[in-house]
Amino acid sequence: MENTVMYYLLLLVNGAIWFFQLSIGFVDARLLVEAPLSSLSVPPFNESMAAFSPGIAEGTSKHHMFSNRKMVIAFSTALGAIIVLFSLLIWFFCRKNLRKSHSSVFEDGLKGLALSQFVGKYNSFNKSSQKRSVAVMEFKMLEVATNNFRESEILGQGGFGRVYRAQFDDKSYGAVKRLDGGTQDAKKEFETEVALLSKIQHPNIIILLGYCIHEETKMLVYELMESGSLDSQLHGTSHGAALTWHIRLKIALDTAKGLEYLHEHCNPPVIHRDLKSSNILLDSNLNAKLSDFGLAIQDGLQNRNNIKLSGTLGYVAPEYLLDGKLTDKSDVYAFGVVLLELLLGRKPLDKQADAQSQSIVTWALPQLTDRSKLPNIVDPVIKDTMDLKHLYQVAAVAVLCVQPEPSYRPLITDVLHSLIPLVPMELGGTLRLSHNHPSAHQNLHQNVF
Structure with a gap:
C-alpha cells in the first residue's frame, strides 16, 4: 500500500514539474508572438543610451514587467494544479479505503489482524467505555476445544x-x-x-473473548455462563x-442495569431489539448478563421508522x-x-391456550391490577x-412496562430505581431483611449445581 502511494506521489510531482515547464514554455511562446518585431533585434543598451532614448528604455522595462507578470501567473497556475491533483489523490485513496471497509471489513480477520484495526471504523462510544482485547482465534483451536463440535458439547x-x-x-x-x-443477515449480525x-464493558453484559472466520463459517467465543439461560431455568425441566x-x-x-447502560451510557445509545429470557444468561451465582447483540441498533434514541422487523414474537x-x-x-x-x-412462570406465548390467553400480556393485565386475583396467578x-406489598409493586412496574402506548x-x-429497594443488600439492592421476613430463611446465593 505504501509503495503504491509513493508511486502515485512521484507521478504527481513529475506531472506538476512537466506542467510547470509547459506553462513556462507557453509563456515564452506568447512573449515571442506578442512582442513587437523591433524588440526581437534590439541590441543591448546601457544607461547612457537610455538617457538619449527614453522611449526605448521605457518600452523594454514594460516588456520585462509584462514577462514577470506572466511568470507569476504561470507559477500560480502550476501551484494550483499541484494542489488540485494532490487533493484528488487523497480523495481517491480515502474513497478506495472507505469502499474496502464497507464491503469486506471482516476479511481482515482472515489475515489475522487485531480486532482494534477495524472496530474503530464503527461509531465510537463515550470515553468511559474501554475497548477490551478480543482475540482472533484459529479454527483448529476451537475445533479441539469443542471436541470437533461434538453433539455432547452443545449448550x-x-x-x-x-x-x-x-x-x-x-x-x-x-x-x-x-x-x-453466509447469508447476508447472518453476516450482518456477526x-x-x-x-x-x-467496545462494551459492563458487569451485566456478556464478555466476548474472541471470534473466528473459517471459509463460510463464522464463530463467536463468549465467557461460559454455567447456569445457562433464564429461559432454560424458568421453562426447562426444573x-x-x-x-x-x-x-x-x-x-x-x-x-x-444492562439495559440502562445501553440506553443511557453508550454514545450513541444502543437498542438491544431482541431482549428475551433466552438471551439473559446466568452464571454459577445466578448473576444475569445480556447476550446476543446481533440485532442491536445504534442511535436508538432517535425515533426510527420503517426498520426491518426483527425480534421474537x-x-x-x-x-x-x-x-x-x-x-x-x-x-x-x-x-x-x-x-x-x-413473576408468573409462564412463557410469553402459549399456543395451546385459547386465543385470548395465548399472550402473557393480554392474559395477565386484567389480573395484575386486581389485588385479590394477583396472588393466585403467581408462579x-x-x-x-x-x-x-412487594408483589404489588413489581406487578405495577410490569404493567407500566407493557403499556401499548410507548409514551x-x-x-x-x-x-x-423502582427495583433496587426490593432487592436485598446481599444481592445488590438496598432491602434490609428482617428475621421474620417471608424470604429471610431462603439461601440468597443458591447455586443451580
Whole structure:
C-alpha cells in the first residue's frame, strides 16, 4: 500500500514539474508572438543610451514587467494544479479505503489482524467505555476445544447456529457460537455483535473473548455462563425451582442495569431489539448478563421508522410490530414481558391456550391490577414467599412496562430505581431483611449445581 502511494506521489510531482515547464514554455511562446518585431533585434543598451532614448528604455522595462507578470501567473497556475491533483489523490485513496471497509471489513480477520484495526471504523462510544482485547482465534483451536463440535458439547441452539461448550489448553472454559452459512443477515449480525461487544464493558453484559472466520463459517467465543439461560431455568425441566423470589428480582435488576447502560451510557445509545429470557444468561451465582447483540441498533434514541422487523414474537412491542417504529421504549416493553415471566412462570406465548390467553400480556393485565386475583396467578414455586406489598409493586412496574402506548412506559432508569429497594443488600439492592421476613430463611446465593 505504501509503495503504491509513493508511486502515485512521484507521478504527481513529475506531472506538476512537466506542467510547470509547459506553462513556462507557453509563456515564452506568447512573449515571442506578442512582442513587437523591433524588440526581437534590439541590441543591448546601457544607461547612457537610455538617457538619449527614453522611449526605448521605457518600452523594454514594460516588456520585462509584462514577462514577470506572466511568470507569476504561470507559477500560480502550476501551484494550483499541484494542489488540485494532490487533493484528488487523497480523495481517491480515502474513497478506495472507505469502499474496502464497507464491503469486506471482516476479511481482515482472515489475515489475522487485531480486532482494534477495524472496530474503530464503527461509531465510537463515550470515553468511559474501554475497548477490551478480543482475540482472533484459529479454527483448529476451537475445533479441539469443542471436541470437533461434538453433539455432547452443545449448550443450545439459536437462529443461525449452535452453541458449544469449549475447554481450552489453560483449563479455562468458553461458549462457542458457530454460525454456518453466509447469508447476508447472518453476516450482518456477526459483524454487529463483534463491533459492539468489543467496545462494551459492563458487569451485566456478556464478555466476548474472541471470534473466528473459517471459509463460510463464522464463530463467536463468549465467557461460559454455567447456569445457562433464564429461559432454560424458568421453562426447562426444573421449572424455576432454583429461582427464589429474591433471586428473580435480582435477575430483573441485573437485566435493567444492562439495559440502562445501553440506553443511557453508550454514545450513541444502543437498542438491544431482541431482549428475551433466552438471551439473559446466568452464571454459577445466578448473576444475569445480556447476550446476543446481533440485532442491536445504534442511535436508538432517535425515533426510527420503517426498520426491518426483527425480534421474537411475544417480546416485540406493538408499535414496532404494527408500524415499524423502534425506540428505547421497545426494549422496555420486552423487559416488562421478562418481568411477567419471572413473576408468573409462564412463557410469553402459549399456543395451546385459547386465543385470548395465548399472550402473557393480554392474559395477565386484567389480573395484575386486581389485588385479590394477583396472588393466585403467581408462579407456584414462589407463591406465598414474598411480602404482598412487594408483589404489588413489581406487578405495577410490569404493567407500566407493557403499556401499548410507548409514551406511557417508563424509562429503564426509572424501572431500575423502582427495583433496587426490593432487592436485598446481599444481592445488590438496598432491602434490609428482617428475621421474620417471608424470604429471610431462603439461601440468597443458591447455586443451580
